[in-house]
Amino acid sequence: MLSPAIGAPPHTTRIDDWSRDGRYLILEGSDAKTKFDLWAMPLFGDRKPFPLLTSEFNERWGRLSPDGKWLAYSSDESKRNEIYVTTFPDHAGKWQISTDGGSRSVWSKDGKELYFRRADDKIMAVPVKGGAPFEAGKPEPLFDVRSPGGSDPWFDVSKDGRFLIPVIGQQTSSIPMTVVLNWQTGLKK
Numbered sequence: 001m002l003s004p005a006i007g008a009p010p011h012t013t014r015i016d017d018w019s020r021d022g023r024y025l026i027l028e029g030s031d032a033k034t035k036f037d038l039w040a041m042p043l044f045g046d047r048k049p050f051p052l053l054t055s056e057f058n059e060r061w062g063r064l065s066p067d068g069k070w071l072a073y074s075s076d077e078s079k080r081n082e083i084y085v086t087t088f089p090d091h092a093g094k095w096q097i098s099t100d101g102g103s104r105s106v107w108s109k110d111g112k113e114l115y116f117r118r119a120d121d122k123i124m125a126v127p128v129k130g131g132a133p134f135e136a137g138k139p140e141p142l143f144d145v146r147s148p149g150g151s152d153p154w155f156d157v158s159k160d161g162r163f164l165i166p167v168i169g170q171q172t173s174s175i176p177m178t179v180v181l182n183w184q185t186g187l188k189k
Helices: none
Strands: 012-018 024-031 035-042 050-053 059-064 070-075 082-087 094-096 103-107 113-117 122-129 140-144
Touching (some): 082 113
Antiparallel strands (some): 082 094
16 A cells, blocks of 8 residues: 555555556555546656546556556446556547456557456457557457456466466365474574
């Protein structure tokens, strides 16, 4: 959680992303009136955060494209979470990416694909072209993912295209735990 002394918007809950050039943080904040919103905080000049997406809907999980020109996010404006892309930092257009629900978008490291988690726990891939105008292909399922404890986990994609996803391991036997009391007396002085 960011301190109000840093100049964060009220009720900031987390930092969602940062630009690869180190110039911006993408903040997710909440407000009783506008629910979850996305803000940007420049790491230059006066460092004063400014709103990116604030409405009566939840805008969450903002992720910047590698070139910093596009912001992918989730919004429930259609009564369920869907993935959208807008220009950054000016929010001059909006493109809907998902069609069957979506959350937690992640850009490929080269910016040519956008991945997200669909509502049925499938990781989806969408080819994108970040020119003028922005173009997105059809979402295609890659694989199923089981959420730890029924949560909506973060995931990421490495430079070589491998997915990093938290999973719950299956433990077949209990692992003994050793507790050492007064361990400091065993240290050499």
